[in-house]
Amino acid sequence: MELITHYLIGVLIQILCFLYFLFPFNIFFTVYFAFLSHFVIDALAKLTYHTPEARYQDKFWVTWHIVIFVSSLGVVVIFLIPFWLGGVLANFVDIWDWLILRPTQNKKKKENPQSNWGKKYFFHPIADWLRNKTLFWAPNCGYKRVGIITEIFIIFALLYFIIPLI
Ligand SMILES: [Zn+2]
Numbered sequence: 219m220e221l222i223t224h225y226l227i228g229v230l231i232q233i234l235c236f237l238y239f240l241f242p243f244n245i246f247f248t249v250y251f252a253f254l255s256h257f258v259i260d261a262l263a264k265l266t267y268h269t270p271e272a273r274y275q276d277k278f279w280v281t282w283h284i285v286i287f288v289s290s291l292g293v294v295v296i297f298l299i300p301f302w303l304g305g306v307l308a309n310f311v312d313i314w315d316w317l318i319l320r321p322t323q324n325k326k327k328k329e330n331p332q333s334n335w336g337k338k339y340f341f342h343p344i345a346d347w348l349r350n351k352t353l354f355w356a357p358n359c360g361y362k363r364v365g366i367i368t369e370i371f372i373i374f375a376l377l378y379f380i381i382p383l384i
Contacts, residue, residue: 219263221309222290223369227259227374228252228308229301233383242247245303257303260311262372268367278363290371311341364384 233246272280306313319336326335354379359365 219259219266219372220286220369221312222286222293223376224256224259224312225290225293225297226303226373226380227255228306230298230302230304230376230383231255231308232301232382233380235304237383238333241294246288248304249307253310255308256311256341256346257348258310260342261349261353262368263345264349264356265359265365266369267363268360270360282366297314298338311345314331314338317340 231251235251236244238244254379267282269279277375294305319339321332323336326333359368
């Protein structure tokens, strides 16, 4: 799913952990649950518009990604202090897989096209496994534009829970 959705889940987890646990357990559980939330949310991505590849020729794809980019930026800025811990940890799997491992892997592949480096260090296969175990019955909305409604619904549901708590 998108950064904004992961970030908001992280914010909600941090709020709840700080509400119900004392130091240092509030920090420990924020880190733990925010990190794990990524797999649950990414398993749900099957129900949202989520093309595996970038589609720069497709106006709908471009518009949706501009909307998501701008709102993600807004959410990160608004909730950065004091919720950066939950927000960042909820996105850690994407940071690790896409920003650290993938570029390193591409570099290795340039040097040696047969290189299989780093394959076992990716986190996303865990989300794929969880999705196949739990949502095998659900339709795949990856290319269905109507799938943005699921993501928008989840974002507003999260804001609905978060706003009264801050
Ligand atoms: Zn992810």
